[in-house]
Amino acid sequence: MFGSKDLLGIEIGGQYLKIIHLNNKQEILNWVSTDIRTLNDDGIVDFIRNYLREKNIKTVDVINPVPARYTISKNIELPSTNPAEIKQIIKLQAGHHSPYSPEEIVIDYIPIGVFRGGYTRIFLIIVNRDNVKRNFDIIERSGLRLKKMVLSLETMVLWYKDRSPSNSLGILHLDADNTDFLVIKEQKPIFLRNIPVGVEQLLYDRDKYVPQLLEEINHSLEAYQTEQMESLSKIVACGATSKAAEFLRQIPEKSNITVDIEDNLEGLKLAPGAPDIKGAASDLSVIGLAAGVVKYNKTHLDLTPEEVKLRESVAEKSRDIIWLGTLMFFILILFLSIFAQKIWMKNRMVKVLESESQKYQKEAAGLKGTKRKIGLVKTHFLRRNFALDALTEIHKCMTPEIYLTRLLIDDQQNSGRDQQNTTRFVLHGTANTTADVHQMADRLGKSDYFKDVKAPPTTPRTEINRDTRIKREVVDFEISGKLELELK
């Protein structure tokens, strides 16, 4: 999730300790081996610690492939096709297939296929729990954290699986102190035999050990043929083959079988700047350990102790939680940054606008004041002649038959009272006839200065002329209305 770490493969064999250091591109950074026949476990721990210190290795994922020689394997048939049932059966039968008690072993299997209705053929694998515990202790005491413990035989199958898509393929894996004879078919192991003769013995006493190894290989081929009812036509020889080429050429002569000899580092890449390990690894197999490290995450079998699995599971969950938390934190920071940037930009804009505004504010304020005053004067001028003009208009609307006894023009627009009531006019007077009153009211109503002109019913009365003493009928009237506020 956070990017791959380097991988460190540690193989603790009977006579040799091998360490391989791979980068995250699975290129070999370094290789080291040492003879541990004279070392106890503390000595092995010291060697590993010194190596880590010398190479300044701090954080790596450690893979521990358990060599095939530490496994008991059997190709058996079980009367079930249900994986859970198969697991139960092999647990029950564990004691029959190994010299150890069920508590002393780790037992697992690789399914080969279903044969004969209801039967499953499996490749049973048994490993002594002491070996697993010892390897785990050595690795943890060296200050490393074990990531996975795998079986070399399974990773070898995974390494060579493309060589035998359907046919059986023999793999002769030569190491310093032993040789594995493995047969794979359809990408699964079907036969394994460990021969306790290795390249070291061949080099030490050729006359004694070459015939012995050839004989063991022949025995293995016969055993395979007996068990599987088929013969092999091809073997791939791998591992420490460089010093055993002469021996390997004798195999076809003895057993009528083709042998492909592979270089010790075939299929492996050295990282740029890595030391040349070809010479250092000539007596020992590199491929057994390298395949274990490269293919560790594809294995079916897992010998890793439960406590490590639990620790890894907790670590994985913790990593997930930390990752999720970190992701949420970054999203939060991202949003906060966006908001903070917005606020910063807007603050900046406010400052720019304030500074821009200050340039004009004083001048604009002065001009606004002047404009307001001019507006007040203009408004005053619009209305100041109104009373005089209204008086003139009333005079125009009057007929000679009418005289006024009271004239009121109230043009107080800003008195604070209701304008509709205040801007009004009232005329009291006397006319000869009601018709004269209505005529005047009509004229006033049509004027631009008045509106809503009302002429309530007139009051008739008899008037006596003081000079002539002649009586005549007249009407008293009252005309009222509102003043037009908006003059055309």
Place this chain on the structure above:
Amino acid sequence: MKFISKLSQRERMYFYITAVIITLFLVDRFIFGMMLGQINQLDERISTLKDELANDKKIISSKDNINKESELYGKYLAKEENPDRELPKIINTLAIQSELINSELKPIPSKDGNRYLVELNAEGKMKNIVSFMYNLNMGHSLLKVEKIDLSPKAAKSETLKIYILISKAVVQ
């Protein structure tokens, strides 16, 4: 942690969902809410400043017209000293000029501070009243007849009883 480990799978799921919702609510309320509030305040301030700036620029662009009008109405804009005391004197002078008799002046308080009011009670003929009003309007002060109430002094008399409410606008 002990409490969480005692919960069932379903309870644990509800617990985590609730915790996430509460966390999101708190983050929204106390962090994003505050920031959004600040952004809104800044937006309002920016909008106000932009409007003010546009108005200021607009009024400055019409500076020449305002100055021309200011020159035109300058005499009315000049600040007068003690306009409340001067107003009765001006009106009295105008009343005398217009031959209004028995004139009585009474300053009355105005409800707004933009004008001064004076009541004039007098007697005179119609032509004197018209003359008075005309002179009032033609003066350099911003005077205006707010209310006029005329009635004959006696039946059929040409002499009228006059009540005029006069205002003087104060441009501040």
